[in-house]
Each structure stands twice: as structure tokens, then as C-alpha cells.
Amino acid sequence: MWGIIKQELKSFFYTPMGYVLLGSFFCLNGLFLWVFKGPFNLLNAGFADLNLFYELNPWLLLFLVPAIGMRSFADELKKGTLELLLTKPLSKSTLTTAKYIALLLVLSVALSLAVFYFILLTPYLLPNQQMDWGIFWGSFLGLFLLTNAFTAISVFSSTLGNNVFTSFIIALILCFFQYYGWVEMANLFEDFKWYSFFKSLALQTHYSNLNKGVIQPFNLVFLLGQSFLFLYWAKLNLDKKTR
Amino acid sequence: MHKKEAYKLFAAAFLLLAVSFISTRFTWIIDLTSDHRYTLSENTKSSLLEIRQPVIIDVLLGAIYLLNTFACEANWKFF
Numbered sequence: 001m002w003g004i005i006k007q008e009l010k011s012f013f014y015t016p017m018g019y020v021l022l023g024s025f026f027c028l029n030g031l032f033l034w035v036f037k038g039p040f041n042l043l044n045a046g047f048a049d050l051n052l053f054y055e056l057n058p059w060l061l062l063f064l065v066p067a068i069g070m071r072s073f074a075d076e077l078k079k080g081t082l083e084l085l086l087t088k089p090l091s092k093s094t095l096t097t098a099k100y101i102a103l104l105l106v107l108s109v110a111l112s113l114a115v116f117y118f119i120l121l122t123p124y125l126l127p128n129q130q131m132d133w134g135i136f137w138g139s140f141l142g143l144f145l146l147t148n149a150f151t152a153i154s155v156f157s158s159t160l161g162n163n164v165f166t167s168f169i170i171a172l173i174l175c176f177f178q179y180y181g182w183v184e185m186a187n188l189f190e191d192f193k194w195y196s197f198f199k200s201l202a203l204q205t206h207y208s209n210l211n212k213g214v215i216q217p218f219n220l221v222f223l224l225g226q227s228f229l230f231l232y233w234a235k236l237n238l239d240k241k242t243r
Numbered sequence: 244m245h246k247k248e249a250y251k252l253f254a255a256a257f258l259l260l261a262v263s264f265i266s267t268r269f270t271w272i273i274d275l276t277s278d279h280r281y282t283l284s285e286n287t288k289s290s291l292l293e294i295r296q297p298v299i300i301d302v303l304l305g306a307i308y309l310l311n312t313f314a315c316e317a318n319w320k321f322f
Contacts, residue, residue: 134275200263214281215273221266225259232255236248 001090001098008072008102018068018106025064025110032056033117042117048124049132053117054139054211058179058204061150066171068106069154070164072099073234077162077241092238096155096231103151111147114140135213142210145223149203150175152230159237178226179203
């Protein structure tokens with residue numbers, strides 16, 4: 001399993017693509033949060049916290065995660081190297097998990113930006129104000145779990161076909177629907193029961209709940225469950241592809 | 244064989260839904276905020292215990308979807 005994770009990391013960082021993707025993610029974050037005078041400007045926000053960072057990042061990750069994850073199985077299927085991988089003494093679920101963990105390791109490099117930005121905000125605190133690390137780690141957990149779900153969706157969509165670009169588009173659409181689509185669906189219902197049912201299917205609801213610095217079992221279970229579900233679907237897809 | 248896979252696919256989705264619905268029954272909360280913004284203080288609890296008659300709270304909201312949002316924030320139970 002570690003061999004595969006290492007292999008994935010190598011293939012990501014030995015090519016310029018990894019640096020270009022992570023670099024553009026950092027650039028966009030920096031520009032939106034510190035430079036552009038738009039709605040996400042941290043310096044104009046009035047409070048020395050990272051709420052705007054956590055508001056902006058799901059939308060950036062919506063593009064970054066599928067772009068990083070699109071290659072994972074689609075490339076193997078295209079080159080025909082998946083058969084080679086499967087001859088090794090590894091189960092398909094181990095293979096899926098290994099690819100998933102490798103992607104998460106890459107993405108945690110991107111997410112570590114949050115810690116850096118939070119420390120950068122220290123000079124802007126009021127004299128009698130303390131850094132609220134509790135709420136920070138709560139929100140960070142939310143963002144990390146959201147990334148987990150997005151990664152699992154990308155891995156799943158990359159098992160669908162052997163075209164890298166198609167898998168990117170499918171992952172993008174699926175992530176967007178899982179993140180925000182259910183909210184719009186919920187707004188169609190006036191009945192409270194249906195509204196709350198559909199709203200609770202959206203990743204955004206759970207993410208924004210964790211964002212407040214409150215940890216509830218429902219939110220944790222749903223976000224983790226999404227990643228398990230899509231990884232399991234990816235494994236089922238692999239079974240189908242290799243029969 | 245193909246049918247079996249579709250069955251597994253949907254079974255996993257339903258399992259996720261079932262597990263998450265069960266998890267709504269567990270209402271414990273970890274409040275990470277430094278000022279414990281989302282925790283009831285001892286003062287609030289003791290004054291709530293003193294209430295004997297039902298309390299009516301009027302919420303004035305214009306649109307029905309706002310009401311839904313409000314109810315959603317206040318209560319996470321479905322059934």
C-alpha cells in the first residue's frame with residue numbers, strides 16, 4: 001500500500017502539473033483573500049478570523065480536487081497499466097484506498113495554508129483579544145472532511161472511463177451537486193420535513209455547521225460516510241471494469 | 244452478476260442514509276469556541292428550570308423559506 005502511495009506522490013510531483021495546480025490554488029487564495037477588494041478580502045472583513053477563507057475555499061477545492069484526482073484511475077485505464085497493478089498481491093479496496101490517501105496527502109499540503117494565514121492575522125487582533133484556535137480547528141476539521149468527500153468523488157468518477165478530461169467534468173458536476181445542488185433542491189419544498197431532509201443531504205449544510213466550531217455527530221458521520229460511499233462505489237466500478 | 248452490483252450500489256447509499264439518520268439521535272455537542280458560544284451557561288440553565296408555564300416565542304420572518312432555514316437551524320430531527 002505504501003508503495004502505491006509513494007508511486008502516486010512521485011507521479012504527481014515529478015511532473016510540472018502538480019506544482020502548477022497547487023501554485024494556482026495558492027495564488028487564487030492569496031489574491032482573493034489579501035489583494036482583491038472583493039467580498040472575500042480578509043483585511044476589509046472587520047474581524048480577525050478566517051471565516052472568509054473557509055467560505056471561499058470549498059469553491060476553489062471544487063476545481064482543485066477533481067483536477068488533482070482526475071488522473072488516478074482514468075490514466076491507468078487508458079494506458080492499460082491497471083492490469084499490471086492488479087497482478088500485484090493487493091486487493092482492489094486497498095488499491096482504491098491507497099490512491100485516495102495519496103490524493104489526501106497532496107491536498108493536505110494545500111490545506112496547510114489555513115494555519116499560515118491564521119498566524120498572519122495575529123497583528124490585526126485587538127489588544128485584549130485572543131486567537132480563537134478552537135474555532136479554527138473546528139473549521140479546519142470541516143474543510144478537511146469536505147476535502148475527503150470531494151476526493152472520494154473524484155476517485156469514483158475517475159474509475160468511470162478512460163478519458164481524463166471526462167472524469168474531471170463528471171467529478172466537478174458531482175462535487176457541485178453534492179455540495180450545493182441539494183440546497184437548491186430543498187428550496188423547492190415549502191414543507192419543513194422535505195426541506196430539512198434535502199438540506200441535510202447537502203455537504204454544505206454539514207460543512208457550515210462544523211464551520212461554527214461546533215462538532216455534532218450527524219455532521220461528522222455524514223461527511224465521513226460520503227467519502228466511504230464513493231470509495232466503495234469506486235471499488236465496485238473497478239470490479240466491473242476488470243471482470 | 245450485473246444486477247447484484249446495482250443492488251450493492253444502492254444498498255451502500257441506503258446504509259449511509261440510515262446510519263446518518265440514527266446519528267441525528269445523538270445530540271451531544273463539542274463546543275470548540277473559546278467563549279463557549281454554543282453552550283448553555285449554568286445561569287441560563289437554572290433560570291430555565293424556574294419556568295413553570297409554556298413559553299411562546301414569536302418569530303417574525305417574511306418568507307417561508309426563511310422560516311424553513313430558521314427551523315432547520317433550531318432543530319435537526321426529521322421524524
